[in-house]
Amino acid sequence: MSELRFDGQVVVVTGAGGGLGRAYALFFGSRGASVVVNDLGGSFKGEGTSTKAADVVVDEIKAAGGKAVANYDSVTDGEKIIETAIKNYGRIDVLLNNAGILRDISFKNMKDQDWDLIMAVHVKGSYKCARAAWPYFRKQKYGRVINTASAAGLFGSFGQCNYSAAKLAMVGFTETLAKEGAKYNIHANVIAPIAASRMTETVMPPDILANLKPDWVVPLVAVLVHKSSEENGAIFEVGGGHMAKLRWERSRGLLLKADDSYTPGAILKKWDQINNFENAEHPTGVADFMGLLEQSMKMRPNDK
Numbered sequence: 001m002s003e004l005r006f007d008g009q010v011v012v013v014t015g016a017g018g019g020l021g022r023a024y025a026l027f028f029g030s031r032g033a034s035v036v037v038n039d040l041g042g043s044f045k046g047e048g049t050s051t052k053a054a055d056v057v058v059d060e061i062k063a064a065g066g067k068a069v070a071n072y073d074s075v076t077d078g079e080k081i082i083e084t085a086i087k088n089y090g091r092i093d094v095l096l097n098n099a100g101i102l103r104d105i106s107f108k109n110m111k112d113q114d115w116d117l118i119m120a121v122h123v124k125g126s127y128k129c130a131r132a133a134w135p136y137f138r139k140q141k142y143g144r145v146i147n148t149a150s151a152a153g154l155f156g157s158f159g160q161c162n163y164s165a166a167k168l169a170m171v172g173f174t175e176t177l178a179k180e181g182a183k184y185n186i187h188a189n190v191i192a193p194i195a196a197s198r199m200t201e202t203v204m205p206p207d208i209l210a211n212l213k214p215d216w217v218v219p220l221v222a223v224l225v226h227k228s229s230e231e232n233g234a235i236f237e238v239g240g241g242h243m244a245k246l247r248w249e250r251s252r253g254l255l256l257k258a259d260d261s262y263t264p265g266a267i268l269k270k271w272d273q274i275n276n277f278e279n280a281e282h283p284t285g286v287a288d289f290m291g292l293l294e295q296s297m298k299m300r301p302n303d304k
């Protein structure tokens with residue numbers, strides 16, 4: 001099988017000065033793409049700035065014979081990052097919304113700044129970059145977006161209330177981009193990666209980290225953003241060579257007649273039914289729920 005190539009394409013990688021972003025940038029630089037290496041260069045808590053992080057990666061790509069340009073803006077100024085792609089290469093094909101920070105603290109001690117900074121970088125930053133790229137994607141009827149969620153967002157994680165909220169926001173954001181972009185051949189998918197980086201080096205033991213190279217997240221992302229990919233609106237967990245798709249599951253549920261008999265007690269009596277995932281459904285849109293409502297209007301349940 002021939003290798004996946006990205007010749008002539010322009011790939012924007014946010015937060016590409018280290019960790020996963022650096023791995024993406026080096027990979028796409030080595031597969032023919034022109035890469036915009038964005039990084040604000042601050043600490044993992046979102047403090048300070050530096051041009052060094054992005055510059056080092058640009059130098060690495062160029063030394064290996066690839067094409068890359070640095071951008072040092074915050075993702076909250078996403079239009080400037082996309083402008084760097086347009087000014088230097090005249091187009092944008094792929095956007096990897098990857099930049100991120102952590103402000104871990106128990107909910108009891110959380111300050112507004114911890115919440116606001118996390119929302120700004122992850123949620124607003126991903127929005128600003130995608131919003132600026134969108135008109136180009138639509139015009140050329142082609143675009144690929146990867147947003148970055150986290151297991152913390154999907155399942156919750158002690159001390160990461162702000163981060164969890166921001167990361168699950170990436171799922172809803174992606175699902176809607178996928179629906180709005182589909183007819184323009186703009187595909188958006190979301191990953192919950194796990195990899196050794198400065199973000200995880202203090203919370204995981206070295207032997208585990210050794211098996212979580214950022215490079216091992218890259219191949220799935222490459223498949224998803226390739227022009228041959230039909231995936232759109234999918235959620236993947238990926239790390240250490242393992243990857244899997246996630247989806248929603250809805251129990252068969254309970255349908256009660258909406259009249260005077262519809263009481264908390266009536267629900268409690270059938271609680272097991274709400275929790276029963278036998279023959280569960282896998283909804284993919286609001287329409288699925290509307291279908292259930294229609295059914296409920298037609299049906300005359302006998303369980304008063």
Ligand code: NAD
Binds near residue numbers: 044149194
């Ligand atoms: P990392 O700290 O190595 O990389 C993040 C990069 O983003 C840094 O280089 C940082 O300077 C840059 N950045 C931060 N704020 C920015 C801003 N406002 N504008 C531009 N650049 C900015 O961490 P990583 O582990 O490589 O994380 C990459 C992404 O993956 C993040 O979104 C993170 O939340 C997510 N993630 C990582 C893991 C993991 O196991 N490493 C797990 C789940 C999710």
